[in-house]
Amino acid sequence: MSEHQKNVEGQKIVTGKPVFGLDYRVDGMLIAMIQHPPAFGMKLKSFDAAETLKMPGIKDVFSLKLYEEGFEQGGFDTRTFNELLVVVGNSTWEVMNARKKLITNWEPAGEIKDTMAGRSGKREVVVPGALESTSKQMEQMQEYAKKPAQQLRKDGDPETAFKNAAQVIERTYNAPFLAHNCMEPMNFFAHVTEEKALLVGPLQAPGWIEPTLAKILNLPPEKIEIQMTRMGGGFGRRAYGHYLSEAALISRKVKAPVKLMYTREDDMTYGIYRPMYTATYRAALDADKNLIAFHVKGGGIPEHPVHANRFPAGAVDNYLAEGWQIASNITIGAFRAPRSNFNAAAEQSFLDEVAEAMGKDPIEFRLALLKRAKENPVGKNNEYDADRYAGVLKLVRDKSNWGKPGNEKYNRGVAAYFCHNSYAAHVVDMVTRNDQPYVERVFSAMDCGIVVNPDAATNMVQGAVVDGIGNAFYGALTHKDGTPQQSNFNSYRIIRHNEAPKKIEVHFVQNDIDPTGLGEPPFPPVFGAVANALYKNKGRRFYNQPFQPEMDKVI
Structure with a gap:
């Protein structure tokens, strides 16, 4: 270092x-x-x-x-x-x-009709002219989710495995458009x-x-x-x-x-948003509660979020990944770890539910899958290094004293993810403060190769953690007849100073591997860790981001 x-x-x-x-x-x-x-379209x-x-x-x-x-x-x-x-x-x-x-x-x-030129060559893209509304978009996504989708990866015979399963766990996760809201318009x-x-x-x-x-x-x-x-x-x-x-x-x-x-209102209503996403995950368990099949079917407006060759691909004999998308005139673009920021949120929430159904500790469950991916991998296109992935989980487990006495006051959630050639894991410690869930402290573990500047690296991870917590709880941009319903911070909720954790402890895996990404990789698993802690805090799962509006309805 x-x-x-x-x-x-x-x-x-x-x-x-x-x-x-x-x-x-x-x-x-x-x-x-x-x-x-005033409106898209x-x-x-x-x-x-x-x-x-x-x-x-x-x-x-x-x-x-x-x-x-x-x-x-x-x-x-x-x-x-x-x-x-x-x-x-x-x-x-x-x-x-x-x-x-x-x-x-x-x-x-x-x-x-737009003419696009890029890596895939010259092509015509048709941009629809409808005035879109969030409520109708949600209905449309639910309809599309039932239709056949593009097969992105298939290992083994997942159809037969699900048919013969003793138990099938199925959950659907949704997330809205997000505005970048840079402090400088x-x-x-x-x-x-x-x-x-x-x-x-x-x-x-x-x-x-x-x-x-x-x-x-x-x-x-x-x-x-x-x-x-x-x-x-x-x-x-x-x-x-x-x-x-x-x-x-x-x-x-x-x-x-x-x-x-651009004024703030110009900036927030001009587009280039994080896409609107949905994904349905299914897991098949046999009579002994072993994971025998895994299926993800994800879609979105106007792109799907699925990274088909990432974990747990390579760790399950029968695996299926599918994707679909709906065209839109609402312009989207890269948003801090594109697609990964939603994919990790949904996947890591779901893995915790599967671990619970199997009666396993969530970290040990993930480590067992990674052990399989290392020793006897399924398929040849697995993007991640199972050892490095397991490394950040073990590091965050040890540094947070996961499963050990002394943390009883906290509702703990864990998540880990690989993207942009780096590995990140977080343990989120949540408490109830003023009748609201509050993330009081976070333990983070990163493997991004050689850390060039520890201070700057730590700052980047801490910033990603705060940003992730805020978006998980509050971030949402909605439309009515093509018009954005949020145009400034009085209507677009972001995390406030007193809602940031009191402590974010960041640890780095020490190795001599060439440096990789750090601006984006810490961000995606924050959502999943928050969701998993929130489940323990509230005693129920939340499947729609942002979580705060749904929590308010429950209360």
């Missing part, structure tokens, strides 16, 4: 020095904001900007297209609304107030001329957006400079560079340096 290093910009951050994209400014810079349709029909243009400091109001007809979108060119209604002025306050004076008319967007500076382009701001992957900028600006890549500032949160949201493209096109249009700003 390398030496401890403090964040070199920590002092600047806590003392308010300008290090973020929102801080960046140059002389003569204008501010731009976009007015987007709508587009701009017409607008009247007469009153807006009378407001102080306003320079221009216009509409423009982000991508022209037939534009081949790259994998991270995802955008929600293609026709932009833009207000440009001297200051943020002036533009915000002037934008309210716009008179707009919207119309149904109808079905849209989307923003980017652009100064585009006929000869070159300078862009400055918070971004996760400049290499992915540069080819897109070159195409839409008709500039060679060497004439495009992208400078990165600190990000006030990324979580996958800032991998999608449409806001850079928007800023660049606006700057070119007004022939001036421009800072594009």
